[in-house]
Amino acid sequence: MLYSTKMYNTGQDINISSERLLYHTMDGISASLDDLGIKIASQVVEATEAEHHGGLLSYCISPRPSLESAESKSHIPYKNILWVEPVTDDTGEVQNELEVTYAKASGKHSVKPTTLHVQISNYKPNITSTQELANYILSKAYKNHIIEPTVLVVINPHGGQGKAVKIYNSEVKPILRAAKAKITYQETNYHEHAVEIARDLDISKYDIIACCSGDGIPHEIINGFFQRPDKGVEAFNKVAISQLPCGSGNALSLSTHGSNDAALATVHMLKAMRTKLDLMAVTQGVGENATTKLSFLTQCYGIIADADIGTEHLRWLGPMRFDLGVAQRVLNRSKYPCELYVNFVTKSKQDISAHFETHHRRVSSSASNLESVSEEEDYVKLPTLTEENLQIKGPQLDESPPSSWVRIDDSIAKNINILYVGKMPYISNDVQFFPAALPNDGYMDMILTDTNTSVLETTSILMSLDKGLHVHNEKVHHAKILSYRLVPKLPGHNHYISVDGESFPFEPLQVEVLPGVLTGLLQGGNFVETCYSQ
Numbered sequence: 001m002l003y004s005t006k007m008y009n010t011g012q013d014i015n016i017s018s019e020r021l022l023y024h025t026m027d028g029i030s031a032s033l034d035d036l037g038i039k040i041a042s043q044v045v046e047a048t049e050a051e052h053h054g055g056l057l058s059y060c061i062s063p064r065p066s067l068e069s070a071e072s073k074s075h076i077p078y079k080n081i082l083w084v085e086p087v088t089d090d091t092g093e094v095q096n097e098l099e100v101t102y103a104k105a106s107g108k109h110s111v112k113p114t115t116l117h118v119q120i121s122n123y124k125p126n127i128t129s130t131q132e133l134a135n136y137i138l139s140k141a142y143k144n145h146i147i148e149p150t151v152l153v154v155i156n157p158h159g160g161q162g163k164a165v166k167i168y169n170s171e172v173k174p175i176l177r178a179a180k181a182k183i184t185y186q187e188t189n190y191h192e193h194a195v196e197i198a199r200d201l202d203i204s205k206y207d208i209i210a211c212c213s214g215d216g217i218p219h220e221i222i223n224g225f226f227q228r229p230d231k232g233v234e235a236f237n238k239v240a241i242s243q244l245p246c247g248s249g250n251a252l253s254l255s256t257h258g259s260n261d262a263a264l265a266t267v268h269m270l271k272a273m274r275t276k277l278d279l280m281a282v283t284q285g286v287g288e289n290a291t292t293k294l295s296f297l298t299q300c301y302g303i304i305a306d307a308d309i310g311t312e313h314l315r316w317l318g319p320m321r322f323d324l325g326v327a328q329r330v331l332n333r334s335k336y337p338c339e340l341y342v343n344f345v346t347k348s349k350q351d352i353s354a355h356f357e358t359h360h361r362r363v364s365s366s367a368s369n370l371e372s373v374s375e376e377e378d379y380v381k382l383p384t385l386t387e388e389n390l391q392i393k394g395p396q397l398d399e400s401p402p403s404s405w406v407r408i409d410d411s412i413a414k415n416i417n418i419l420y421v422g423k424m425p426y427i428s429n430d431v432q433f434f435p436a437a438l439p440n441d442g443y444m445d446m447i448l449t450d451t452n453t454s455v456l457e458t459t460s461i462l463m464s465l466d467k468g469l470h471v472h473n474e475k476v477h478h479a480k481i482l483s484y485r486l487v488p489k490l491p492g493h494n495h496y497i498s499v500d501g502e503s504f505p506f507e508p509l510q511v512e513v514l515p516g517v518l519t520g521l522l523q524g525g526n527f528v529e530t531c532y533s534q
């Protein structure tokens with residue numbers, strides 16, 4: 001999947017701090033612990049500042065505001081710490097020093113693991129050995145996260161125009177290794193191989209499936225779980241699914257880890273909070289031919305689906321093919337008539353803002369409560385899923401939609417140019433298409449535009465996608481919904497329906513939310529910031 005060409009940042013990963021540390025990494029420098037991390041003794045910093053005029057060591061990833069308050073120059077926040085263990089001498093005897101491995105800033109938007117030796121002066125009286133001290137720091141570094149997780153890496157070697165394996169080896173693996181994750185490596189050998197991998201997986205072996213790919217592999221893993229005899233109940237309960245951005249479309253990573261950089265996303269994944277995410281059940285066909293697949297990201301009909309999937313033959317053009325495809329269809333006033341039935345939740349854009357604020361505030365405050373709970377009551381317990389949660393409740397496609405569903409007026413439905421429904425805010429690096437999307441509010445966001453809007457206005461709407469401001473344009477229909485049915489009313493030739501960026505049959509489809517099915521890994525239990533949360 002591919003959306004938009006501009007390669008600047010979401011603004012989420014500029015949180016890498018420019019704070020600096022100045023010392024030789026193996027000196028066993030004096031340090032102390034504070035609430036936020038390891039504080040290097042000020043005299044060490046001063047002495048080494050005088051010594052060094054360049055080659056500074058900088059560090060720090062900062063997914064959430066808690067790091068912004070970290071002290072400058074002399075501080076390694078717990079959030080950056082990947083591993084801590086006692087230093088041993090040549091004979092294997094444990095020394096009074098710790099080896100700390102942490103994520104250090106590398107370039108503007110990335111990180112790499114770096115190691116240093118510290119001597120901590122202040123620690124709790126009940127800590128009686130260097131190993132206990134290391135364990136204590138690790139428990140702070142991985143508060144509400146799994147220490148040494150077992151990770152199944154599923155990698156699409158063709159992802160990211162063939163760069164996925166290289167990105168994994170150079171950026172992802174060093175971070176996973178530094179964090180002592182237990183890695184199982186599995187390449188996909190053909191389309192839908194990841195469905196089989198997830199369907200047949202021994203889930204008892206893994207904490208996380210890390211898809212080193214675009215959004216296609218997480219889509220397949222989720223659907224592989226759904227094909228298990230229990231519809232994936234046990235798998236969804238046990239294993240968190242995450243994406244490390246190695247593909248051309250990395251919406252899952254952008255929306256959850258806030259980064260298109262694979263190393264930074266890996267650190268964020270390791271430090272993220274297990275959080276329940278809603279999925280969407282997409283049904284096509286009737287009777288015995290009815291099939292339901294799960295969608296975690298989007299369904300799309302109209303200009304954007306055609307500009308993405310309908311321009312595959314222009315791959316040689318690179319990412320530009322998508323923008324050209326959209327521009328051509330906007331200028332041609334392309335329209336995509338359909339019948340559209342929607343089960344609305346919100347009636348106005350004010351309702352959406354109010355809903356977002358309430359839900360977002362609730363999640364943020366429960367996440368900060370979790371941060372402040374004692375070390376003993378450490379781990380987040382998620383609600384347990386049952387098969388009931390995966391039951392499809394909507395009518396068959398050959399039955400009438402329920403009377404509570406609104407049929408969209410023909411003045412709009414016959415003139416649609418973009419119908420886009422989503423569950424995650426970012427669909428590409430510079431496009432927050434669904435800025436009001438929430439991880440587990442039980443609703444989808446529907447966005448609709450039609451050709452009653454002028455070319456100029458449509459262009460201006462598309463130009464405001466980077467900041468998510470398009471949703472405030474009065475010509476853009478935006479609502480929180482529970483379910484919908486789309487019946488395309490144009491021939492399928494050269495037209496597409498895309499689900500999570502994958503091409504689906506060009507025929508009627510019905511979609512409903514399945515609340516809280518997927519176990520995902522989110523920073524503080526929320527999606528990254530959007531124009532709604534800022």
Ligand SMILES: Nc1ncnc2c1ncn2[C@@H]1O[C@H](COP(=O)(O)OP(=O)(O)OP(=O)(O)O)[C@@H](O)[C@H]1O
Pocket residue numbers: 001002156157158159160161188189190191192193212213214215216217220246247248249250501502
């Ligand atoms: N070994 C393989 N050979 C061919 N196709 C594969 C292979 N492994 C995975 N695929 C398919 O590649 C598609 C795209 O995967 P993914 O989203 O991970 O990558 P991407 O770089 O974002 O790709 P694209 O730009 O094609 O969307 C998926 O449909 C997946 O089934």
